[in-house]
Amino acid sequence: MHDVAAHAGVSRGTVSRALNGTGYVSAEARARIEAAIAEVGYVRNNAARNLVMRKTWAIGFVVHEPHQLFLEDPNIGGILLGTNAVVAEADHQLVVLVVDSDDDAARVSSYLRGGFVDGAVLVSARSHDQVADAVEEIRLPAAFVGHPEGRPAIPYVGIDNRAAARTLTTRLRDTGRRRIGMLASALDRDSGADRLAGFRDALGPRFDEHLVVADPLYSYHAGVSTMTELLRRAPDVDGVFAASDAVAAGAIEALRSAGRTVPDDVGVVGFDDSAWALRCNPPLSTVHQPAAEMGRAAARLVLEQLEGRTPESVTLPTDVVWRDSA
Amino acid sequence: MHDVAAHAGVSRGTVSRALNGTGYVSAEARARIEAAIAEVGYVRNNAARNLVMRKTWAIGFVVHEPHQLFLEDPNIGGILLGTNAVVAEADHQLVVLVVDSDDDAARVSSYLRGGFVDGAVLVSARSHDQVADAVEEIRLPAAFVGHPEGRPAIPYVGIDNRAAARTLTTRLRDTGRRRIGMLASALDRDSGADRLAGFRDALGPRFDEHLVVADPLYSYHAGVSTMTELLRRAPDVDGVFAASDAVAAGAIEALRSAGRTVPDDVGVVGFDDSAWALRCNPPLSTVHQPAAEMGRAAARLVLEQLEGRTPESVTLPTDVVWRDSA
DNA sequence: TTGAAAGCGTTACCAG
DNA sequence: CTGGTAACGCTTTCAA
Numbered sequence: 001m002h003d004v005a006a007h008a009g010v011s012r013g014t015v016s017r018a019l020n021g022t023g024y025v026s027a028e029a030r031a032r033i034e035a036a037i038a039e040v041g042y043v044r045n046n047a048a049r050n051l052v053m054r055k056t057w058a059i060g061f062v063v064h065e066p067h068q069l070f071l072e073d074p075n076i077g078g079i080l081l082g083t084n085a086v087v088a089e090a091d092h093q094l095v096v097l098v099v100d101s102d103d104d105a106a107r108v109s110s111y112l113r114g115g116f117v118d119g120a121v122l123v124s125a126r127s128h129d130q131v132a133d134a135v136e137e138i139r140l141p142a143a144f145v146g147h148p149e150g151r152p153a154i155p156y157v158g159i160d161n162r163a164a165a166r167t168l169t170t171r172l173r174d175t176g177r178r179r180i181g182m183l184a185s186a187l188d189r190d191s192g193a194d195r196l197a198g199f200r201d202a203l204g205p206r207f208d209e210h211l212v213v214a215d216p217l218y219s220y221h222a223g224v225s226t227m228t229e230l231l232r233r234a235p236d237v238d239g240v241f242a243a244s245d246a247v248a249a250g251a252i253e254a255l256r257s258a259g260r261t262v263p264d265d266v267g268v269v270g271f272d273d274s275a276w277a278l279r280c281n282p283p284l285s286t287v288h289q290p291a292a293e294m295g296r297a298a299a300r301l302v303l304e305q306l307e308g309r310t311p312e313s314v315t316l317p318t319d320v321v322w323r324d325s326a
Numbered sequence: 327m328h329d330v331a332a333h334a335g336v337s338r339g340t341v342s343r344a345l346n347g348t349g350y351v352s353a354e355a356r357a358r359i360e361a362a363i364a365e366v367g368y369v370r371n372n373a374a375r376n377l378v379m380r381k382t383w384a385i386g387f388v389v390h391e392p393h394q395l396f397l398e399d400p401n402i403g404g405i406l407l408g409t410n411a412v413v414a415e416a417d418h419q420l421v422v423l424v425v426d427s428d429d430d431a432a433r434v435s436s437y438l439r440g441g442f443v444d445g446a447v448l449v450s451a452r453s454h455d456q457v458a459d460a461v462e463e464i465r466l467p468a469a470f471v472g473h474p475e476g477r478p479a480i481p482y483v484g485i486d487n488r489a490a491a492r493t494l495t496t497r498l499r500d501t502g503r504r505r506i507g508m509l510a511s512a513l514d515r516d517s518g519a520d521r522l523a524g525f526r527d528a529l530g531p532r533f534d535e536h537l538v539v540a541d542p543l544y545s546y547h548a549g550v551s552t553m554t555e556l557l558r559r560a561p562d563v564d565g566v567f568a569a570s571d572a573v574a575a576g577a578i579e580a581l582r583s584a585g586r587t588v589p590d591d592v593g594v595v596g597f598d599d600s601a602w603a604l605r606c607n608p609p610l611s612t613v614h615q616p617a618a619e620m621g622r623a624a625a626r627l628v629l630e631q632l633e634g635r636t637p638e639s640v641t642l643p644t645d646v647v648w649r650d651s652a
Numbered sequence: 653t654t655g656a657a658a659g660c661g662t663t664a665c666c667a668g
Numbered sequence: 669c670t671g672g673t674a675a676c677g678c679t680t681t682c683a684a
Contacts, residue, residue: 001661011671016663023664024669046440047382048661050373052676058442061422084424093437096387096422098410111419114372116384327677337655342679349680350653374677378660 001044007036019044059087059302060120061096062108062131075274075291076123079145082295083121090303092118099131109134119302121145121295122154141305143298147190147313155313157297161191164287164318165198168269169241172326173202177239177267181211183226183251185218185243192218195243195271211237218243220276223250231258239267239326245276248284252325267326282324290316327370333362345370385413385628386446387422388434388457401600401617402449405471408621409447416629418444425457435460445628447471447621448480467631469624473516473639481639483623487517490613490644491524494595495567498652499528503565503593507537509552509577511544511569518544521569521597537563544569546602549576557584565593565652571602574610578651593652608650616642 005012010029017023018033025033036042050056061083063076080096087094095117097108109130112120119141122132135142136153144156172180182199186192200207213229215222223242227250230237242248248270252262260266262282270277270286277284297314304311331338336355343349344359351359362368376382387409389402406422413420421443423434435456438446445467448458461468462479470482498506508525512518526533539555541548549568553576556563568574574596578588586592588608596603596612603610623640630637 014670026669043439045661046442047373047377051377052663080424081426084426088430088433093433094424098406098420100407100410104414107414107419113369116372340654352653371677378679
């Protein structure tokens, strides 16, 4: 920059102002500076710039469990693209950080603490999590995609689980299913409780507590066991709302074992539109997550904090995709 | 750091040496410094550190065409994980840069030029590419995953296309196929030419040039048109080596239109083990790319350049996965 | 084994 | 509108 200033016959201060478009610079000086920059082949040193500005112009995008997510979850890519679009628009750079082991968690945490980024989007973090701890402790502007419990300080982007569950269940009912059960999961979490609430909403007076079987986990195995139990309680069940696609996949397996066909004997719906949904036979009717929009919303949440505001969490509507399982 | 030094009763220089484990620091001083760090809650300012060290301890991972890759390609996740593992091991941080538009390409290029990273892994870059231009121009230590033409200055991690094609074709022959054709693609590129060479190797004297139909592109549509042409030339064809899974998918469609069944009438094999492979009906026999190992190798290539060496490009062996299409 | 001091390349304030 | 100057927080000689 010193050289540029010399070539242009101005001072470093003027070059800096010209570069940043801040303060006054005469058109003539600006022209000479631009010529000098080209001539000298100048590129600005960002370490120095970051040092004095106390900003890095970078936003972290932290992904946990990448084995699962990067390789299988079709939502993660959309979230990433959405976040990237908004962050780029704001002239920041998105830095994707992969947490693939405990070592990685430690490394990423210290990376965040190290001031390498001005903010962070946290995807699918668990509540008790080294990375989230670091974010909270250093008060790094951040947002979750998803809604971990017990992190009131960090806003999140969630989806309207209750409305989606309601839509799904209503359709199940409207397509002639008479005995509709639910395989609930994670009732101690918002997502699980809301999905049950939506199910209940849709059935109204016809809701029968007896037809809800719960399990703590959103897993394939949970689906197998809860479906088995549901069949025991109500052999004439003809519709099932599973709290996630994985649960639905397990349920379909259990139904097959019990000699029922899907969707003829029993209609099954899932939740998430994850990789399970298309892998199932028949493919699942399920709730599609607006991945890109979730990513964009999370990015906006972080950017707003960078501007000094304290935005509220966001809840996004979802689409239901009807495939063959119901 | 000033405060730490004061609390510990030493100078800043000593604190710095203690922190970096460089130079001499007495055990006593080190203990006092550590206590002071905890007391003050010190975390080092990396912008300042990077400024003086002229290093960022970050490696870029540049992904092009993410719509395609992030959402569909099962290899990209594995490559990312492999690269991350090696880079993390070397105490660097992987920074994933997504190129999703021309604007992104410009932004990522200037990010690389801006000295935010010490090196970069380039995934699936096209040869004529703004990002690769930038990398070459500023001589950033880098490595390609894949083998773009015309970038001799940048080493790459490729796979042994010829050997894989040989294996695939041999197996096709050994399972009783008598009239084996090839749907070749991109013969002007290494990958395309090598796959044809391997095909030729395997058939030896039985190779019949007449049964090779070529197209410039590795695409589904290329598969449809070349398969149609192959059927015209040799209606009795009973084995087909398609140069990619997408081509194979197109070929299967063309065969179906022509009333042939796969694999009974005609055995089909693809290449890449991409998302097409499992989506096809029947699922494709194809060549699986060692994604994680490719990522690791690319990371090593970059790290070695950081140490001042000039490593050679790497060619990795592949596995053939036999599914139902042949 | 330690301390002092000289940068590293910017930005930002303050006179002019 | 512009130039000078003081930080920004660290590493790294060089003496002691």
